[in-house]
Amino acid sequence: MKTIYYGHSCFSVELKGKTVLFDPFISGNEKARHIDIASINPDYILITHGHADHVADVLQIAQQSGATLVSNFEVINWFASQGYDKGHPMNHGGRWEFDFGTVQYVNAVHSSSMPDGSYGGNPGGFIITSNDDCIYVSGDTALTMDMKIFGEMNTIDTAFLCIGDNFTMGAVEAVTAAQWVKAGQVFGLHFDTFGYIEIDHAATLDLFAQKSMPFILPEIGKEYEL
Numbered sequence: 001m002k003t004i005y006y007g008h009s010c011f012s013v014e015l016k017g018k019t020v021l022f023d024p025f026i027s028g029n030e031k032a033r034h035i036d037i038a039s040i041n042p043d044y045i046l047i048t049h050g051h052a053d054h055v056a057d058v059l060q061i062a063q064q065s066g067a068t069l070v071s072n073f074e075v076i077n078w079f080a081s082q083g084y085d086k087g088h089p090m091n092h093g094g095r096w097e098f099d100f101g102t103v104q105y106v107n108a109v110h111s112s113s114m115p116d117g118s119y120g121g122n123p124g125g126f127i128i129t130s131n132d133d134c135i136y137v138s139g140d141t142a143l144t145m146d147m148k149i150f151g152e153m154n155t156i157d158t159a160f161l162c163i164g165d166n167f168t169m170g171a172v173e174a175v176t177a178a179q180w181v182k183a184g185q186v187f188g189l190h191f192d193t194f195g196y197i198e199i200d201h202a203a204t205l206d207l208f209a210q211k212s213m214p215f216i217l218p219e220i221g222k223e224y225e226l
């Protein structure tokens with residue numbers, strides 16, 4: 001599964017020939033200055049919640065690509081109110097079969113408001129099953145017992161987990177989250193972008209190594225084969 005990391009919680013995966021982009025926040029990320037937003041043309045944009053550091057570049061990328069937005073009901077309605085109505089609303093626990101795979105919107109423990117302060121529904125994550133790949137994208141979240149259910153009901157190959165602490169779980173909790181969802185490997189997100197979430201790379205790598213959990217600390221702009 002070809003995966004490109006664009007910084008913070010933004011990355012894309014290729015599933016069944018479709019490009020699926022998550023949580024675009026690039027123009028506001030000082031560390032992602034070398035990323036050319038105009039070159040990102042996904043078929044879908046999946047949005048975990050309404051915070052600006054997850055939606056800032058949704059409109060630009062959607063307008064240039066014609067991508068379908070997938071998120072909770074309130075986030076999709078907000079983008080419709082901004083003039084982009086090509087969206088698919090979901091809510092927690094529900095699944096939908098898209099042409100790139102089956103998506104379930106799942107619980108996250110966090111908050112969600114849109115950049116203008118309007119209600120952003122409840123925050124979530126995604127579990128996507130597509131051919132031989134099953135991925136879990138946590139979104140911004142604390143460690144939560146729900147993750148045990150995700151592990152019971154799915155065979156998750158790669159878990160994309162927030163690890164930056166302060167606003168979300170940190171690496172200590174993310175290691176446990178990885179074990180609870182029974183992940184084959186972990187791809188770290190939501191770290192180093194701002195002062196509040198700067199992490200110690202060596203210590204983070206060591207935490208995952210201690211539990212023998214395969215772990216990728218991605219570089220912005222780099223492509224990975226997962």
Ligand code: NI
Pocket residue numbers: 049051110111140
């Ligand atoms: Ni957030």
Ligand code: MN
Pocket residue numbers: 051053054140167190
């Ligand atoms: Mn965030």
